[in-house]
Amino acid sequence: xxxxxxxxxxxxxxxxxxxxxxxxxxxxxxxxxxxxxxxxxxxxxxxxxxxxxxxxxxxxxxxxxxxxxxxxxxxxxxxxxxxxxxxxxxxxxxxxxxxxxxxxxxxxxxxxxxxxxxxxxxxxxxxxxxxxxxxxxxxxxxxxxxxxxxxxxxxxxxxxxxxxxxxxxxxxxxxxxxxxxxxxxxxxxxxxxxxxxxxxxxxxxxxxxxxxxxxxxxxxxxxxxxxxxxxxxxxxxxxxxxxxxxxxxxxxxxxxxxxxxxxxxxxxxxxxxxxxxxxxxxxxxxxxxxxxxxxxxxxxxx
Amino acid sequence: xxxxxxxxxxxxxxxxxxxxxxxxxxxxxxxxxxxxxxxxxxxxxxxxxxxxxxxxxxxxxxxxxxxxxxxxxxxxxxxxxxxxxxxxxxxxxxxxxxxxxxxxxxxxxxxxxxxxxxxxxxxxxxxxxxxxxxxxxxxxxxxxxxxxxxxxxxxxxxxxxxxxxxxxxxxxxxxxxxxxxxxxxxxxxxxxxxxxxxxxxxxxxxxxxxxxxxxxxxxxxxxxxxxxxxxxxxxxxxxxxxxxxxxxxxxxxxxxxxxxxxxxxxxxxxxxxxxxxxxxxxxxxxxxxxxxxxxxxxxxxxxxxxxxxxxxxxxxxxxxxxxxxxxxxxxxxxxxxxxxxxxxxxxxxxxxxxxxxxxxxxxxxxxxxxxxxxxxxxxxxxxxxxxxxxxxxxxxxxxxxxxxxxxxxxxxxxxxxxxxxxxxxxxxxxxxxxxxxxxxxxxxxxxxxxxxxxxxxxxxxxxxxxxxxxxxxxxxxxxxxxxxxxxxxxxxxxxxxxxxxxxxxxxxxxxxxxxxxxxxxxx
Numbered sequence: 001x002x003x004x005x006x007x008x009x010x011x012x013x014x015x016x017x018x019x020x021x022x023x024x025x026x027x028x029x030x031x032x033x034x035x036x037x038x039x040x041x042x043x044x045x046x047x048x049x050x051x052x053x054x055x056x057x058x059x060x061x062x063x064x065x066x067x068x069x070x071x072x073x074x075x076x077x078x079x080x081x082x083x084x085x086x087x088x089x090x091x092x093x094x095x096x097x098x099x100x101x102x103x104x105x106x107x108x109x110x111x112x113x114x115x116x117x118x119x120x121x122x123x124x125x126x127x128x129x130x131x132x133x134x135x136x137x138x139x140x141x142x143x144x145x146x147x148x149x150x151x152x153x154x155x156x157x158x159x160x161x162x163x164x165x166x167x168x169x170x171x172x173x174x175x176x177x178x179x180x181x182x183x184x185x186x187x188x189x190x191x192x193x194x195x196x197x198x199x200x201x202x203x204x205x206x207x208x209x210x211x212x213x214x215x216x217x218x219x220x221x222x223x224x225x226x227x228x229x230x231x232x233x234x235x236x237x238x239x240x241x242x243x244x245x246x247x248x249x250x251x252x253x254x255x256x257x258x259x260x261x262x263x264x265x266x267x268x269x270x271x272x273x274x275x276x277x278x279x280x281x282x283x284x285x286x287x288x289x290x291x292x293x294x295x296x297x298x299x300x301x302x
Numbered sequence: 303x304x305x306x307x308x309x310x311x312x313x314x315x316x317x318x319x320x321x322x323x324x325x326x327x328x329x330x331x332x333x334x335x336x337x338x339x340x341x342x343x344x345x346x347x348x349x350x351x352x353x354x355x356x357x358x359x360x361x362x363x364x365x366x367x368x369x370x371x372x373x374x375x376x377x378x379x380x381x382x383x384x385x386x387x388x389x390x391x392x393x394x395x396x397x398x399x400x401x402x403x404x405x406x407x408x409x410x411x412x413x414x415x416x417x418x419x420x421x422x423x424x425x426x427x428x429x430x431x432x433x434x435x436x437x438x439x440x441x442x443x444x445x446x447x448x449x450x451x452x453x454x455x456x457x458x459x460x461x462x463x464x465x466x467x468x469x470x471x472x473x474x475x476x477x478x479x480x481x482x483x484x485x486x487x488x489x490x491x492x493x494x495x496x497x498x499x500x501x502x503x504x505x506x507x508x509x510x511x512x513x514x515x516x517x518x519x520x521x522x523x524x525x526x527x528x529x530x531x532x533x534x535x536x537x538x539x540x541x542x543x544x545x546x547x548x549x550x551x552x553x554x555x556x557x558x559x560x561x562x563x564x565x566x567x568x569x570x571x572x573x574x575x576x577x578x579x580x581x582x583x584x585x586x587x588x589x590x591x592x593x594x595x596x597x598x599x600x601x602x603x604x605x606x607x608x609x610x611x612x613x614x615x616x617x618x619x620x621x622x623x624x625x626x627x628x629x630x631x632x633x634x635x636x637x638x639x640x641x642x643x644x645x646x647x648x649x650x651x652x653x654x655x656x657x658x659x660x661x662x663x664x665x666x667x668x669x670x671x672x673x674x675x676x677x678x679x680x681x682x683x684x685x686x687x688x689x690x691x692x693x694x695x696x697x698x699x700x701x702x703x704x705x706x707x708x709x710x711x712x713x714x715x716x717x718x719x720x721x722x723x724x725x726x727x728x729x730x731x732x733x734x735x736x737x738x739x740x741x742x743x744x745x746x747x748x749x750x751x752x753x754x755x756x757x758x759x760x761x762x763x764x765x766x767x768x769x770x771x772x773x774x775x776x777x778x779x780x781x782x783x784x785x786x787x788x789x790x791x792x793x794x795x796x797x798x799x800x801x802x803x804x805x806x807x808x809x810x811x812x813x814x815x816x817x818x819x820x821x822x823x824x825x
Contacts (some may be wrong), residue, residue, distance in 0.1 A: 048408045048429040066759075066783060109315070118321070134610035157528075157607030159771035246607065247766030262401035264755040265425075 035279075037271040045268035058272035067256050070248040074163060078252065079231030081167045086221055086227045087159060089173035094182035095208060110183065116175040125240040127168045132167045133241075156242050166237060178223060185216035225288050230283050253277055304376045338362030340376055349388040350695045353679070355396040357672050358419030358628075358718065363395075365716050366632035370405045374712040382702050389695055400754060407431040407677060414680040414696045420478040423751030424471045427607040428795070433676040433687060434475040435697075443701045451724045452705075459704060462739060467667045468563045472570070472796075474556075478673040479700060482708070482719035485668030486534050486736040489615065489623040489633065492642040494521060502646035506655045509648070513601040516621045519823070523601040525611040526624035528765045531602075532594065533749045534624070536764070537667045541593050542651040543587040543743045546660040548745065550814035551575060551824070553806045559667055567746035570796070573789040574803040579821030582776050586819040589656050592767070593776060594656065599768045606768070610639035626668070627735045634731045645734050658819055665744045668735070671719045674700060756788035 009016070041058055045051040062068060097109045132138045133155040140152040155165040189212065197211045213220075235254035238244050244251030244259075253273060259271035342351045345706035354375075358365065361376045379391035394413055396402060400422065406412040407426070407470065423432050443456040452459030460466045466480040488502075488506040495501070498519055503509040513523035526535075544551075548565040553574060556563075561809060567575070577580065581588050603609055603620065612632065615623040616639060623629065633643050676697065679692035692723055706725040713721040720736055759780065767777040792798070804818050814820060 047404050048426065048431060066780070115317075129608075133608075135605050136613075153606075154605030154608050156763075157605055157769070159766055159769055170353060245762050245765060246769055247762045247765070247771050249771065259758060260755075262404060263758065265404055266755070 001107050037274050041272035041275050043268040045271075046265045047262075047267055048265070051268070054268070058269045059276070061269065062276060064271055065256075067248050067251055068253075071244075071251045071253045071256055074248075074250055075232060075252045077163055078167060079228055080226045082231050083224055085167075085170075085173045086178060086223045090176075090178035090223075091182045091213075091220070093174040094179045094186055096211060097179070098183055098186045110180065113175050113179050114163075114177070117177065121236065122240060125169065126235055129241045133165055157246055159246050159249045162246065163240055166241060169237065169241075181219050181223065182216060185219035186212060189215045220291050221288065224292065225285055228284050228288065229281055232277055232284070248277055254290070305740040338371075339395055340379060340391065344392045345390070348390040349691055350386075351390045351392060352415070352696055352699055353392045353394055353413040353688065354415040354699070355394050355413040355417055356415075356674070357398075359672065359712055360709075361393055365628065365718055366635075368632055368635040369716060372715055374715040375573050377711055378703055378708045381708075382699055385702075386695065386698070389699075391699060400551075410678055410682060412677040412679050414677060414692075415700060416476075416675050416677055417672050418675055419750065420469050420670070421747070422673065423477045423675055425753055427471050427473055427475070427477065431678050432477045433680060433693065434477060434676075435479065435676065436476050438697050438701070439476060439479075443704070445702045445705050445812075450706075456701065456704075459706075459723055461722050461726075462669075462720075465666070465739065466722060467675065468566070468743060469670055470570050478670070478675045479704060480670035480722050481672040481674055481704065482713045482722050483669065483735075483739055484627050484671035484719050485666065485738045486530070486624065486626050487645040487647055487735065487738065488524075489625060489643055489645050491615070491618060491621050492644050494519075494618065494621045494641075501538065502644070503649045505649045505661065506651040506659075510598070510601075513622075517601060521618075522603045522614060522620040524598075524622050524624060525603050525609075525614050526606065528606040528768065529761070530624055531606065531768065532761045532764050534667050535576075535595055535598075536591075536748050537744045537746065538648055538664055539591040539651070540748065541665045542659050542662065542746050543591045545662045545665070545780070547587075547814075547817050547820070548810055548819075550810050551580070553803050553810070556676050565745060566743060567751075568650055568787075569751050569792045570798050570800075570803070572746065572751060572785075573793060573798065574800055574807070575824075576735075576785060576789055577800075577823075578807070579823035582782055582821065583775075584823070585821045589774070589778065590656060590658055592764075592777065594651070595764075596768060596774070602627070607765070627732055630731045631717045631731070634729075643752055645737050647734075660662060663741060666739055666741045667744050667747070669720070669743075677699070682776075752788035753791055755791070756784055759784040 008253050040051070042053060043051040044054045044057070093113065097113070099105055100106045100109065130137070134140070135152075139155060143151045144151065153161065153245055155161050173278055193211060193215070194207070197207050202210055233254055235244075235258060238250050238255050240260065242250045243245065246254045254277065257270045257273040257277070260266040260273065315802035340346065345351050356375055359372060359375050361372050361373055364371045375393055379393070382391060383389055396406075396413065396416070401411070403416075403418060403422070404426075407429075408431075412431075439457045440455050442454055443452045443459060446456075446459060450459075457463075457467075460480065462480070462483050465483065467476075469475045469478055475607060484698040490502070494516070498515055500515060501510055503512050516523040545565075551572050552567075554563045554568065563627065572581065574682070579585060583589060584600075603611070610621070611623055611625070612629075614620040616633075616636070617643060633639060646665045650661045652661055654657060676693070680696040681687050681693040683692040684690045687693055702725060703712070705819060706723050709721045710726045711722040712728070713719055714729060717729045717731050720732050720739070748760065763777055763780040763784070765770065767774065768771050772780075814824065
């Protein structure tokens with residue numbers, strides 16, 4: 001017997017009631033600001049001032065903004081390096097841990113690699129900025145120690161090194177939940193697959209590339225999406241360490257959006273940048289979902 | 303399996319205990335450490351709780367990490383509260399960033415009295431966020447004895463009249479009280495100078511030669527942050543190139559401001575002069591002054607962004623440090639400093655140094671240090687400045703603070719700034735800056751004239767240019783776009799009418815007739 005839609009809703013009313021507060025909060029803090037930002041992007045609007053309708057002028061201005069190309073170039077480089085780092089180092093580390101024969105050792109290493117996530121990201125940035133890259137930091141002092149004074153520099157203030165110096169923050173990039181995600185993927189591969197591969201003569205790196213990597217593609221896909229979103233949206237590191245400088249050599253669109261909103265008080269323009277970034281993230285995510293196959297897709301294809 | 307479980311349990315328990323220990327709030331390691339700020343613990347008891355963000359003078363702070371924690375403002379607040387028992391004065395520390403300021407002011411939650419660069423205030427005067435202080439400054443300060451300066455009109459108590467009055471906004475109103483003064487200088491290591499038989503230079507040619515000798519001797523000749531070069535360096539070199547042609551290009555003669563800021567370029571003048579080809583690639587003076595800065599760059603430390611300049615100076619790796627008068631507090635009070643130091647001001651750029659310079663004495667680029675503004679929070683009781691009793695009390699505290707006795711307590715508690723109240727002498731170590739402040743004021747202050755967007759781009763691109771990241775040509779392109787954008791914004795915001803400027807420009811044509819190297823459009 002088929003129930004009417006109304007009956008279904010009434011029957012599930014308790015569930016809707018339970019979900020309602022969460023949805024209301026999401027709407028207030030995520031959806032409404034998004035709609036507001038979208039609307040504000042069509043106004044010349046200063047904090048504390050009057051808003052004037054200017055149509056798509058903010059978008060037009062952003063397309064000719066002198067920071068557009070350098071900031072998107074920096075964002076692309078940083079995101080690309082970030083994606084490579086997110087795939088290579090945690091996956092390699094997870095594989096090394098997974099390959100340990102002792103269950104105790106695996107457990108201990110998992111905990112040890114997880115502990116550093118208790119250090120706040122801001123603190124990590126400040127440690128790198130103050131203790132590693134500063135004039136009397138680890139890198140320069142090491143260079144002085146080995147008689148390479150000429151190679152010392154302000155790593156974060158030199159136009160040629162700043163982007164790569166920022167990319168290296170977090171080295172050796174083997175901590176946090178990324179390892180656990182890959183570890184869980186590796187653990188879900190049935191033993192029979194490994195045994196079959198061994199029988200076929202695949203061992204070591206070859207087995208890792210041909211068996212493990214394809215079977216953790218779902219995890220890789222997730223990490224890639226999250227890294228791309230973080231790369232396009234994120235600017236905290238730049239804000240703390242370089243403020244996008246020197247010049248615009250480490251500027252990213254998110255940081256320029258922030259400066260426009262709160263330093264220059266150009267809230268409408270900042271909203272236009274935000275909408276622009278949203279469209280890019282959406283497009284990249286769709287491309288990723290559509291064309292980057294997960295392990296399930298690969299298995300289904302077989 | 304059992305041992306594994308035990309191991310897991312043990313490690314988890316360890317992590318748990320460690321986390322609790324790490325997060326547990328602990329007592330201060332120094333029980334005698336004074337509290338920073340001053341907080342009202344029982345606001346219900348007071349009719350007025352006035353919040354003050356005094357910046358540098360926040361009680362409990364220890365400027366430059368030497369001496370004792372500041373207590374001066376606490377003493378003044380206690381004395382004020384004896385006069386007004388229904389009032390409590392809170393002192394708070396606030397972030398020195400514009401983001402914070404803008405959000406707090408727009409929400410009406412900023413402190414009642416706030417230390418902020420008044421040039422930042424000028425950007426927002428049309429929004430009603432700040433109180434114009436002219437009616438109070440033109441009236442007697444009731445806390446000053448009759449017959450003393452300030453008893454007829456409060457204005458008269460301020461020592462550095464020109465600079466204080468020069469802080470009036472371009473709308474003609476005064477939004478800040480200049481509590482004290484600051485100036486910059488080259489702090490130098492007298493021991494190193496003696497060892498190399500060097501003397502403070504008389505002109506820029508000598509200055510460059512001196513720096514070369516220091517460099518050859520293995521010292522970093524000049525220590526300075528890029529921010530100082532962008533702010534102070536740009537204004538000083540700009541003035542050296544443009545001071546001579548002011549009679550032919552200084553368009554506006556504001557009867558009130560001009561007597562204190564003779565020849566100063568405001569944003570409207572810069573916007574007009576830009577239309578005549580100044581401040582472009584076609585302006586030889588403009589191009590030359592950036593080149594002078596770049597040529598000077600080789601004597602600065604390699605890293606002008608993040609190096610610890612003070613450390614390099616006190617460890618005698620650097621021979622000179624370009625910094626503000628607040629550095630005196632560190633150098634004069636540091637017991638570990640084992641060399642003699644002095645201070646001199648940048649020497650003039652003569653015609654021998656550059657044909658477009660005239661050798662005029664270097665101008666003042668400092669000025670008001672702590673600038674106290676009154677915000678829209680001060681009249682939140684009625685929302686109307688005319689009827690607000692709270693605003694009267696806030697102003698009473700400002701007037702009470704700016705009396706000779708109280709300014710002496712607050713400003714002279716450390717050796718950083720010069721008191722801006724008559725009858726209060728500065729520390730003798732700061733007297734060299736007092737002499738500098740008597741000079742004429744700079745032709746303009748680029749980093750405070752336009753909006754933050756302009757400043758941000760200028761700072762970034764000059765940093766890049768000085769560090770060989772871009773060529774002069776590229777830098778000038780950036781600056782031209784930056785200035786044009788800033789001018790568009792300011793013309794739109796302030797609705798500037800350039801017709802009177804054009805008329806005055808024509809009148810000044812004879813004065814420009816004999817001037818060399820003007821842009822082609824400026825003839």
